[in-house]
Amino acid sequence: MTSADDKASLSVQGVTVRFGGNIALDDVTLAANPGCVTGLIGPNGAGKTTLFNVITGLLAPNAGIVTMNDRDMTKLGPTRRARLGLARTFQRLELFSLLSVRENIRVAADIRKGWSRDKDNPAEAVEKIIDRIGLRDVADARVDSLPTGQCRLVELGRCLATKPQVLLLDEPASGQDETETAQFAVLLRELAAEGMAVVLVEHDVRLVMDVCHTVNVLDFGRIIAVGTPEQIQQDPAVLAAYLGSTAP
Amino acid sequence: MNSLELRGISAAYDRIDVLFDIDLVVPEGNVVALLGPNGAGKSTLLRVAAGLHGPASGDVLVAGRRVNGVPPEELARRGMCLIPEGRGIFPNLTVRENLRMMTFTGTKLSDVEERSFIRFPRLKERIGQTAGTLSGGEQQMLAMARGLATDPALLLLDELSMGLAPIIVEELYEIVAQVAREGVSILVVEQFASTVLGVADYAAILVQGRIVRAGQPHELAEDLSKAYLGA
Amino acid sequence: MDKFLTFTIVGLTLAAIYAIIASGLVLTYTTTGIFNFAHGAAGMLAAFTYWQFRFVWGWPTPLALVVVLLVLGPLFGVLLETVIMRGLEGTTDTVKLVVSISLLLFMIALAQLIWAPGISRPLPGFLAGNKPINLGATTITWHQAITIGVAIAVAIGLRLVLTRARIGIAMRAAVDDRSLTTLNGAKPNLVSMLAWAMGTSLAALGGILIAPGPGLEAASLSLLIVSAYAAAVFGRLRSLPLTFLGAIVIGLVEGYLAGYLPQNQYLTGMRIASPAIILFIVLLVLPNPRLRGRMTRSREYFPTPTLAGAIGFAITVVIGAVMLATTLSDPDLITYGRVFPIGIVALSLVPLVGFAGQISLCQLSFAGIGAIVMAHLGAGGDPIALVWAVLIAAAVGAVVALPALRLSGIYLALGTAAFAVILDRWLFNLPVLSVFGLFDINLFANGSVSVDAIELFGRSFDDPGTQMIISAVTFALVALLVIWIRRGRLGRRLLAMKDSEAACATLGLNLIWTKLSVFALSAGIAGLGGALYATQLTSIQPGNFELVQSLQLFAITVVGGIGAVGGALFAALSLYAFLPLLVTLWPSSVRWVGLLPGGAGIGLGRNPNGAVHDVREGFLPLLAARAVLAAMCVAVAGAYVLRLTNVIDNWAFVVLLILFPVIATIAAGLSKPRAVEAAAGNDEEIRDVPLEWRGIDRPWTKADLEQLDRYLGLKEMELHDVR
Structure with a gap:
């Protein structure tokens, strides 16, 4: 795991998913780099788990591609993707x-x-x-x-x-107490330091702000902001998404 | 008299504890907003109140009477109405058939339709359409119409705004405010906070299964961003 | 052209009946989530009842029809819903299936109890005496016309009820979102009851309309249902219009095959099997469902068998068989000798259903294939034929499983049942088939085939005692194999797949390949059992390997405990030792003994761990009390010696065999304090027991209390309070 070629980067480009008339994901683009923890936050129903299902091949998108190491995986099943170095946990x-x-x-x-x-x-x-x-x-x-x-x-x-080279974590800290979460944060940083690309969906905002290098905010199936944790905390669009359009 | 009173409610899903010793009161004719980030346990609390999920401990009182263990359809007949998260409609039934489902509570179909179409004239145009093909806003209107059709005394609203554009959300909350003026007690669970704070008489913030802050809406605005974004 | 029209009418009549039956099935399945295998049996009972009213008691036709279709049918449906089906909400697919399959077995047995089989009971079609209606080019009988008319009326009636009547709308609403209907104040139980009442009435209507064709015979009439299932699968078990379309396709195919299939001995069976063949093809083309995580959390608990336990089990089985072989008379040996080969077939279900959570309803068909291989390749007693039996059955198993593997449990059940029907009705009845004059394919040679006993080192094992011992040793070895699988890599993998296919796939497991291998393994084991069964029977015929027997074995193995080898032994002993014994001891029981397997499945199919689990728990103190255990073994050995020296007879011996373990268990219970300590010292064993059973299954310990605290989050709460 030392040469740079081994290290994967995950890239999601223009992914759209429709369930009947509802758009669950709308032209979502996201990148996760080796050695980094990439956060993905957003209100309930924003489409975070749906995006994980698309990335792991459990759900076929209506449009868009998913690549790992510049290899297009969109047509591959979950098993093949896993063998290319993709792993995930489940919210449920x-x-x-x-x-x-x-x-x-x-x-x-x-x-x-x-x-x-x-x-x-x-x-x-x-x-x-x-x-x-x-x-x-x-x-x-x-x-x-x-x-x-x-x-x-x-x-x-x-x-x-x-x-895995790319690790997707779906709310890994929910159900953990504070000590457990603190230990978990240490582990996450270690994994990233070893060269893994980690994508973290999490509601524990402190954990996200603590460990993530980049944070993506998903709302109504769209990425509305990307940036460092500090940038995200100040972003008016993010505040609006969480607090309502006319938030103070 | 309190329309709804929750005393010391704790609840769990499978083995995941979700709520810890919650006390919450909805006085008659008031709008109470329950806010909080994802996964705080808001929807579970509503499900407990509506009798859909049994609490691990604590009491649920409706109009002063303990209703633990009373089946949800019985509560519905006693004037409680829950509009669940993610559109409480039957997607494969037409709009009219959805409204017709409300007549099980004893209300006449003509009354149901009349009440619905006054508040939501758009539904009248869509009467024969399959509900699943309506737009998100129209589906939520149908869900609300269904809820209001029986003239409930207590309305429980779960994430009314989920997946809807802000302008439609505001339209829906105007109707909520109007319903409240008619004397209906309302408990509304919301993540999309500021719109509902404009309507509520009283609000509480739920974080990780515990109420961390409660009070008048204007007192809470600051605590919210902290609860949601940690800043 | 006349011929074409005639057979179009024949086909449409069948289509009408299938549509009526299938729409009832879809109605109950969509509203309550239970796929009712006994749906056809309800129709069968209705046909018999109608015949009784109309032709035995001489009631007028309208009165008989009204009573059966509008009174008894709906009442029976409501009874099924309230007494049996309502309790199944939230259980696994396997449990639901076992209960409805058991119901099917029970209803067949009930019909045979009331209306003794083998007697001709002519049931003429409606207005059979009247002249057929002349349509110019062809004619249509009144019965045909009425049948088609009734189907059209049912289609219109269902549409009206489901779109106009409030309760019908509520039924459709329940399909969309059952919990939401309760918020509306609709009573979901009432909706379910109505669905079952209507569904059962439709089954009754279909049964009465179809019975004049094939005649009143309980089992075959009940299994005609496979044709209706095939129609329902067209609509993915959900859509009524597509179900009607499917019924028309199947009915017409069957009709035209009747008219145009060359009249030879090879193809007549194909017509009868055609709905099953179509079902198979439809399963092949159904689109892939989305891969999902676990839907229902199972409450089952199959402990990992210990090595010592496994060897103890194997040795006990072999010793038991030796005792039986040396004490029983030859006719008794032939009767009870079936236990072990059938036990092997039941064992084949353990890795497949118990570990992997897949369903097969055709294990005896695989056994039949093994038996045929044994009969032909094992002529002269060549033991290598056993290997061929395993390999060929395994290969067939893989081919059968392929179309349904992508789909969920219920489709797998339907696919395997359809395969069994194709064999029962067609392939197993084929005469010798010559392929291009090169070689002959000979299955049952249109009747029965004799099987030679295995010959090894110049000795033929043809006496029933030796055969029983061979089968028992093989059973013990296969049981050890199954236990070895459970303890190893494959077993873990199968249990993992049963729990969450989505998780397995995202970890890189090839699901199709894994399922295929367990199917092949299971079919191979069944083939081995079938081959040994064949040597014991000495002459085999298709009737030995029918679907109904597969269903029975499946249901009773689940009752015994599908997750452990003991469940397989339980099933074989119950069906092939206990029931014959009961009839011997109490000859008059022969009339109702057939009700027992179905009844047991209905009553006990719900216990997810099986009866054997409880029995094993009961014996635990005995196993811990070594001295008592040793004394019991000596006592049993003593009784065996007394029997061999003819001091006591068989009955006394059997009584002693039952008495000694009972006494020993009681004795072990008296020395309980020591046993409790022994159990408490064994920490690993305690951890095995799910939390909610602690203190019930095993004595309560301090370690349990700590774990319970952790689980309930008590520590966490305390911390919080301090803060």
Whole structure:
């Protein structure tokens, strides 16, 4: 993971999604660079999760393209995209509820082992990830019995086991307490520092402002602002989106 | 007398705790606005009030009587009306059929139509159209018309403005204000804050399942941007 | 031209009936989300009841019709909705399917109980005595004309009810958004009841109209429903107009095949199987649904089997089989010997349904393929034929699964049921087929085929005792294989896929390939079971491998516990040991014993973990109390020796076999404090139990309390209060 060629950048260009008569995403363009955490915020129903579904191939857009490393992925299915180095977590947790924490991560590591030419031992890789996300104490517990904050970490661990280059996180901090969120922020920065391109959808504004290099604001399916966290906090369009058109 | 009173409400989805010990009162004839960022638990609170989601603890009182466990259709018959988030309409039914669904509460179809068309003349033009093909604003009007058709005593509005252009939102809130003047108690949940603050008598800010601030609308304006954007 | 018109009318008449039945099915499915496999059986019961009123009790036709269609039909529908279906809201697809399949089995058994099969019950069509109506080029019988007219009336009537009547509008509203209807003050339960009343009435109408054709026979009449399912699939089980269109296509195809298909012994079956074939083709062309995450959170809990438990299970099975083989008489061995081969077929369901969450209703068809392979390639007792049986059944399994894999559970169920119907009605009944004179394809040779016993090292294993032991050993080995899968990479992967296909895909898993391999694996296991079944039967015929038996095995394996090998043994023992035993002990039970499998499925199909789970829990104290366990084993061995030396007879032996474990369990319960400690010391086992069951399933411990606190967020709350 040292040469620059390995590092991916994700690019979404002109993506439009319509559900019946409603436009969920309207000509959305977004870039995520390796080594950076890119924030994506916006009011409820702005289309954030829809955008993740488009990027991961769970939903076909009506228009627009999604590329990774300048490779057009728009026509590829979710499996192929994952194998190109894309991973995501889910806002509504999609854990394997019948399995333990360790087994959840192991499934992902085994999937990677199944198609890649890696020489690593998946069992060892899983143990490293468990330590990294700090779930050693509950590694054998069934994920069903864990509080939401830890479930979010299991989803993250599962992603890490696929060794992604681009990581999409959908509200990873919801359900975490303050200590957990602080630890999570440290982990996020580490991941970015290692060269991953991280896209973060999050409602915890403090976390977003804290870790993101760039923040995109989505409203009514449109990107209405892009900038550093400081710029976003001052942007009148953003304030209007959150507070109403005639906000003070 | 309070039209709606929530006492010590806590609630959870699956294992995710959403609300912690919420107290909220809607006095008769008042408009109360519940504001807050995404995921604060606003919609859940409305669902608890409407009987669609059982609270983990706490009491729901409608017109002074405890209604925990009373099924939602019974509450509807007692004059409560929830207009849920994301258009409370039946998309595959025509506008007329949507209105007809309101007659289960005992109101005559002619009354329903009359009340609806006075407030929303545009719906009359679209009477035979399938609701799913209406524009977003018209769908929300239909949802409101449905809600108001039975002449409810208590109206619960969830994210009226979601996905709508500001000008349409203002139009809708004018109707809300008008309805309030007619004496209907209203609890409105909103993210799009300033428009609703112009209508509300009283407002509360919900953040991460707890009410962090409550008071007169003008007192709250400053706290809002902090709650939403952390600045 | 005359011929064309004649068969157009034949086709349209069928289309009319299919449309009536299918529209009832769509009505109940869309409004309540339950796909009613027993829909056709309701029509069958109605036809029998009508026949009873009209021709046995001599009621006038209008009175009989009114009572069946407007009184009994709706009442029965309401009964089904309130007593059975309402409780299924929020359960998994598999559970819903098991309940409605069990209902189908129950209703067939009920019809056979009331109207003994094998007696001719002529049911003439309406106005059969009158002269057909002359249409110039051709004629149309009154029954045909009435049928087509009734279908048109049903179409118009449904349209009126659903668009004009308020309750009909409420039914459509419930399809859009059920919780929103409650906000409107409409009673959703009333809507569901009405949907079931109307749906069942339509099934009854269809049943009465179709019965004069194929005749009053419970099973075949109930399964005619596959044709109606095919029509409903045209409309994706949702659209009534497309369902009517589908019915017309299927009816006409069937009609023209009747008229124009060359009259030979190879193709006659194809006409009867044509709706199933069309269903298969439609499934192939249906567009891909969007990949979704989990819809319903399952409450099932299948613990990871331990190695010791697995080996203990395997050894117990083999020892049990040896005891049976050495004590039972030959006729009894032939009766009870079916347990283990059928058990293997049931085992094939465990990885497929239990682990992967896929559904197959044609496992006995795969078994039939294995049996045919065994019969032909294993002539002379060649054991290599067993390998071929596995491979060929696996290959067929993969081909069958392919069209439906992209689709959700219910379509997979329909696709596999259709495959079973194609085999039952057509392929399994083919005579010897010569392919370009090069080689012959010979399935059941238009009747039955004899099967040679396996021969190894010059010894033929042809006595029933040895065969039973071979089957039991194979069962034990396959059970170990299934457990090994569960504990390994594939098992984890399948359980993961069952929980969230969306998550698996975004982690890079090839879903189609994974599903295909588990289908092939499952079909292969079923083929192995079928091959051994064939050697035990010594002569096989299509009737041994019919859809109804697959349905029964599926339902009872779920009742036993589809997630564990014990569930498979439970199903095989219940169906092929307990039921025959019951009839032996209590001969008069033969009349109603057929009701039991269906009844069990309706009553117990809802327990997501299965009966075996509860049984296993009951034996846990015994397993912990080593001394008592050892004493029990000695006692059983002693009884076995007494039996072998003919000191006691079979009955006494069986009584002792049942008595010893019961006594041992009670004894273990008395030494409970020690067992509790042992269980408490085993931390890993406690973690396995879902939180809400702790203290019920296993003794309550301090660790549980801590975990409960964490889960309820009590610590968090305290912190908050301090702040």
